[in-house]
């Protein structure tokens with residue numbers, strides 16, 4: 137991928153995951169600018185050779201690609217001063233949940249090339265998953281660049297309908313937290329069973345990693361087959377799964393993901 141000059145507005149958790157993921161993949165630090173109002177966050181990037189001392193407007197003017205990486209509720213306030221910049225020859229990528237392309241267009245009227253991305257923090261370890269949606273008329277070079285950029289830190293999928301971004305938020309952006317929660321619960325239980333904290337952590341993380349790799353390495357196998365292969369009739373796994381089923385884990389997951397989508401839809405109206 138040709139390294140275009142990219143400015144990130146907002147240097148929080150998600151921008152850090154993408155920027156450090158890109159640096160790990162060899163993206164030139166000289167081609168990255170990060171603006172954040174917190175000095176401690178700016179220092180994290182400065183230590184890696186990333187320019188952090190420009191104002192939002194200066195940095196946006198200088199770059200060819202501008203990534204909006206602030207919270208949805210900060211988007212309007214952030215875009216106010218930025219609207220002085222001519223974005224017509226630039227690519228604008230927003231990673232904010234629930235802020236639509238039409239809203240971004242209204243906030244930055246000169247922006248003609250807008251891509252909405254819903255990434256996730258595993259981008260930091262090159263295992264991110266991002267859904268992408270583009271405004272109509274997006275320049276083909278910029279479409280390819282947005283895809284290549286996110287592919288450099290994980291996998292991507294394009295969405296045809298912007299409304300699908302809500303479901304993708306439940307499936308990519310938010311979803312690492314579900315797995316972390318599950319792993320936290322397992323770790324806590326192992327500790328309560330007398331397993332040392334180090335061993336509890338290793339047991340959980342290695343089992344999760346191994347399970348994820350088995351899913352990845354066996355695309356032809358349904359997930360249910362992988363589960364069944366672990367489950368001996370009348371054995372220990374069956375006993376555990378019976379409890380998950382008794383409490384209807386599938387319904388809990390469905391309700392949680394629906395709550396994620398509902399909040400995203402609500403936020404779209406608020407910000």
Ligand SMILES: NC(=O)C1=CN([C@@H]2O[C@H](COP(=O)(O)OP(=O)(O)OC[C@H]3O[C@@H](n4cnc5c(N)ncnc54)[C@H](OP(=O)(O)O)[C@@H]3O)[C@@H](O)[C@H]2O)C=CC1
Nearest residue numbers: 146147148149150172173205206207208214231232233309
């Ligand atoms: N975290 C995640 O896993 C994911 C997040 N996202 C999206 O990414 C976006 C960022 O999320 P996240 O990184 O978690 O948020 P963070 O709060 O960690 O980062 C946002 C950063 O931007 C700073 N900021 C806010 N306004 C400005 C401004 N005008 N100029 C410069 N800096 C500013 C904030 O400062 P301050 O703290 O002082 O406000 C903060 O440091 C959100 O829109 C979220 O929906 C998408 C997918 C996954």
Ligand SMILES: O=C(O)[C@@H]1CCC=N1
Nearest residue numbers: 233305308309310311
């Ligand atoms: O929780 C949030 O709202 C953001 C969007 C997806 C992940 N984090």
